[in-house]
Amino acid sequence: MSEEKSLNFIEEIIENDLKSGKYQTLVTRFPPEPNGYLHIGHAKAICLNFGLTKKYGGYTNLRFDDTNPVTEKTEYVNSQQEDIKWLGFEWKNELHASDYFDELYGFALRLIDKGLAYVDESTSEELAKxxxxxxxxxxxxxxxxxxxGENRDLFERMRAGEFADGSMTLRAKIDMASPNMIMRDPIIYRIKREHHHRTGDKWCIYPMYDFAHGQSDSIENITHSICTLEYVPHRELYDWFIEKLEIFPSKQYEFARLNLTYTVMSKRKLLQLVNENLVDGWDDPRMPTISGFRRRGYTPESILEFCDRIGIAKRENLIELSLLEFCIREDLNKSANRVMAVLDPIKLTINNYPEGQTEVMTGENNPEAEDKGGTREIPFSGSLWIEREDFMEEPAKKWFRLAPGAMVRLKHAYIVKCEDFVKDANGHITEVICSYLPESKSGNDTSGVNVKGTIHWVSAAHAQIAEVRLYDRLFSVPSPDAEEGDFKDYLNPASLEVVETAYIEPALAGAAPGSRFQFIRKGYFAVDKNSTPEKLIFNRTVTLKDSWKK
Incomplete structure (x- = not known):
């Protein structure tokens, strides 16, 4: 029996708050800004917020922090909703900070009337000074x-559109000598004539994040407002607004964000990669976005397992991408059917196999699955495709694959012996000629011959053609953000290799987009969203082994 997992520091706080009766119901929220696609770092926050209310009861709201109309799009809202559902979570209420624009405006007036906010006409340079x-x-x-009175009049006229963009701001009146720079009379409203994707042109003033966030939490009676460590200095202002407005006392708690090797997490940088066509959109399988991982063939379970393994901490650290890859390998090993695919083909001809004959071999779908995954039929003939790397003209020591005079087993089929090979005018091997042992059929082998090597194959007459995309890490260094110069200088030029003509088992014909398979000896692959019955496209999810280990 496994030991019970110890509580993380946020769970300890929640258990104490519920036991003491401070809160009757746990309420959390996940508040993404709809200015890009969610990435693996957001997955950690999603798992935390939704996981806590799943564990302790209560509920989680999904609230879109849409206070900046310049960068926000409905496309991003839709993709973020899809990602959360794909991870297996449901929110109780779907809300938007823009739902509260009238209420937030009222809160601003309340601060003005209390002498705690003022309209400032300083330029941005003067404000900084x-x-x-x-x-x-x-x-x-x-x-x-x-x-x-004067501040109220000016603020109402700001709302009415009397003043130019950037000419005035509303600032909280706190303490210009505070050791916390954020408390030095922060801006809480700015004039911005931009069309909002939900409120249209109703507003020409918009609240700043620090003003909208805590008050939105309070309006929704959020008990535990969980965010990442960069918001520690903001907590004092969060509490100040709630105290001065005398509203529901939501509390902010911070945890370490997820930093992952060989990638960047900044939405601004990810947007740059998309806009400069350095990747194939937000869901490019090399991107650290949830939709990118989904397109690459990752499962929700593997991402949840990864988030669980890295845990919740108070200190920043860099997590190895290899841990995430380990989680998907573990999951797909149990769930993905095994199939044969040849990515770099050469012809193998069996010279003593009856001409024109076809047999049907039986292959296990997944020997690691609890039910073994059943079996499939695999057509076999005297003309096959094998991997070029499975033949060596002058074999190295301990070479157990094909070479002149050497014998191997063809997976699920017969033992063959290399009798000869053919080269083209350039000296490239184009065909390997073998004989087979008719009595060596898998499952009914009476040949008495033992061989050390087994290779995969596809019958040439029955093979389906597919495009295979071999994805690797997007960056060639572990911490592109920490390197000198432009982060784009460290993009991995070998992050994508396209095999335009690969041969696959006919059993894969018609495989639906999103279907996942293990290509025997090659890795795990998923059918791309742009795949069609006429043109199958497979994305490599992950190799069978960690090829990046030192």
Whole structure:
């Protein structure tokens, strides 16, 4: 019996809060900004927020933080919803920060009336200068002492559209000498004439994230507002707004974000890769987006297992991509059917096999599955495709595959012996000629011959043709963000190799997009979304072994 897993620090806080009666119901939220596709780092936050309410009861809201109309699109909203559902989670309420624009505007007026917010006409350069530095205190704005009445009038006129973009802001009146720079009279509203994907042109002023976020949590009675460590300095402002507005006391807790080797997590950088056509869109199988992993053939279970293994910590660290690859290998080993595919073909002709004869061999679909996955029929003939790398003219020591005079077993079929081979004018081997032992059929071998090597094959007359995309890591260095210069300088030029003509078993004809398979001896592959019955496309999910180990 396995030991019970110890609680992470957030679970400890929640258990204490529920036991003490501080909260009757646990309420969390997942609040993505709809300005890009969700990535593997978001998966960690999704698993945490939804996982906690699954464990302790209560519910999780999905709230789109749509306070910046410049970068937000309905496309991103739709993709984020799809990703959360694909991971296996359901939200109770689907909400948007824009649902609260009227209420947030009312909160701003309340702060103005309390003398806790003022309209500032300083330029962005002047605002930056007023802020001071971490070692020098800030200076008060010349507009800081306006009366509540004057501030209310100006703010209402800002909303009415009387002033130009950027000409005025609304700032909270806190403390320009605070050691926390964020508390030095932060901007809470700015003028921005941009069409919003939900509210249209109703608003020309928009709340800043720090003002919208905590108040939205409070409106929804969020008990535990969980975010990443970069928001630690923002917690003081989060609490200040809630206290001054005298609203439901949501509390913020921070955990370490997920940093993964051989990738970048910044949405800005990911958007750059998309916009500059360095990848095939947000769901390119090399991207760290959830939709990219899905297209590559990852399962929801493998990502949940990965998030569970890395756990929840208070300190930043860099997680090895190989751990995520380990999780998908473990999952697919049990769930993916085995098939044969030849990616770099040469012809193998069996010279003593009856001409024109075809047999049907039987192959196990998945010997690792609990039910063994059943069996499939595999046509066999005297003309086959094999991998070029399975023949060596001058074999190395301990070579157990085909070579002149050597014998191997053809998977699920017969033992063959290499009798000869053919080269073209350039010296490339084009055909291997073998004889077979008729009494050596798999499952009924009476030949008494033992061979050490087994190779895979596809019958030439029955093979289906497919395109195979061999994906590798997007970057060639573990920490592209930490390197000098442009992160794009470290893109891996070998991150995609396309095999335009691969030969696959006929059993794969009509495989549906998203179907996952193990190509025996080659790796795990998934059918791409752009695949058609006329043109099958397979994406390599992961190799069979970690080829990147030191």
């Amino acid at each position: 007023q802020k001071g530095t971490p070692t020098t205190v800030g200076t008060n704005s010349p507009f800081r002492d306006r009366s509540p």
